[in-house]
Amino acid sequence: MALKFPIFLDAQSTTPVDPRVVDAMLPYFTEKFGHPASRNHPFGWEAEAAVDEARAQLARLIGARDAKELVFTSGGTESINLAIKGVAEMYREKGNHIVTTVIEQRAGLDVCKRLERQGFEVAYIPVQPDGLVDVETVRKAVTDKTILISVMFANNEIGTIQDIAAIGKLAKEKGIIFHTDATQALGKIPVDVEAMGIDLLSCTSHLIYGPKGVGALYVRRKAPRVRIAPLIDGGGHERGMRSGTLPVPLIVGFGRAAEICGEVMAEERRRLAGLRDHLQDVILSNVDEAFLNGHPERRLPHNLNISFAYVEGESVLMGLNKETALSSGSACTSSTLEPSYVIAALGASAELAHSSIRFSLHRFNTAEEIDYVGQRTLEVVKRLREMSPLYELAKEGVDIKSIQWKAE
């Protein structure tokens, strides 16, 4: 089959909506447009039933005991805000200390920074060179004032999967609420709030082949019963935790997307990991000084993050971007002009953070696409190295670190 361009390999930024999800959503824009809080007529009943069904579909995907434990939000960012700020406000009397990691996504880090300005203390624990959080480091960071441990399930850049069950167990022992940002893990690998001792879980629809604009926060109701203060006040929807008219078509889509992920996960994981491993082999066996970022095994099946020494990430993307959509930890591709703090947290040099490329695969990628991207990546990196002064110096045997660079 002829390849269709551009090829999308940026599926940890977003995913295309599965056509089956679109089909499920469509009736809820037109004939089934009711408000789920309208208790007195069939339009409302129909909408409420659809929302309940979606809630149940999502509850099954994360192993929640009760669908009522799920609160719909506008997406992952809102869920993370609601979880962390909601706990901070609700349990302020109990303590003012939060434990999190340096590799959380921006929402998690920025919420914690805001809370610090409001008098909270936050321990940002480092990660090991493979991106894993050492559970003992979490244990040591906990104080008698700690009210929340917040650790992401799997990282958005390097795909490293944390030992969530061990952290959940630790949180239980200490009687501390445990939140995990599962935006990247949901629907890709097994997530079980009961087995893993998760009290709060943030997730989003658009990374699991559902629509953008909807997410959810799991809030444990039993053992322990977790309470959170709302961010948005109003009609008391979602058990008072998130007021606002529910976007029924989006929620229906999210539910259907979750259902499909549950059905296909085992097979999809295997297939995507196979394609990913092939891409990794092609690149690492043909390029010298290319380094895998993150843990080689404890990693999302669709994630591959490689630093190509001596070439800058954005220039690699530029060589491919007409035909392939990828992302880079290079400063030039971020709005902050700082290179990836995740790659930097692994202890890699800043140069390698600038040189990192993330390949993230999705449900609709084919083996032909992956072969093509692999070959093109080799070509582009080779060409850029031929024009890299650093590669030239390295080939001459000069230690680049020995040069007195004048940083701007």
Add this chain to the structure above:
Amino acid sequence: MAYSEKVVDHYNNPRNVGSFAKDTPGIGTGLVGAPECGDVMKLQIKVNLETGLIEDAKFKTFGCGSAIASSSLATEWLKGKTVDEAAKIKNTDIVNELKLPPVKIHCSVLAEDAIKAALTDYREKWASARAAADSK
């Protein structure tokens, strides 16, 4: 971010990529930037010690597409100029020619720094040889 046509052209068809042997008479080398900042440029000029004109220029750049384009453009502009004329190339000229957006202005600044460093290196090494040739 969308790139200007000229940036794309220089990225796809960089002019004058390569290196001269540093100690060849008339060669001036500038190496600027820092790997941890994501930009390093090496720019070299080859001055004809008889005429004082820059006969050739070459570059190698580690950096984004705009950094590659800025240094590629600089080598084009350097050729045929005297050393004094070359010193007048400003980063703003590069910004205007390549239509660089504000976040990429540092790429043009680095290219100007690279030109200046190459000219300084040339003067330190070969200005006396050039003066001798001139007085003949």
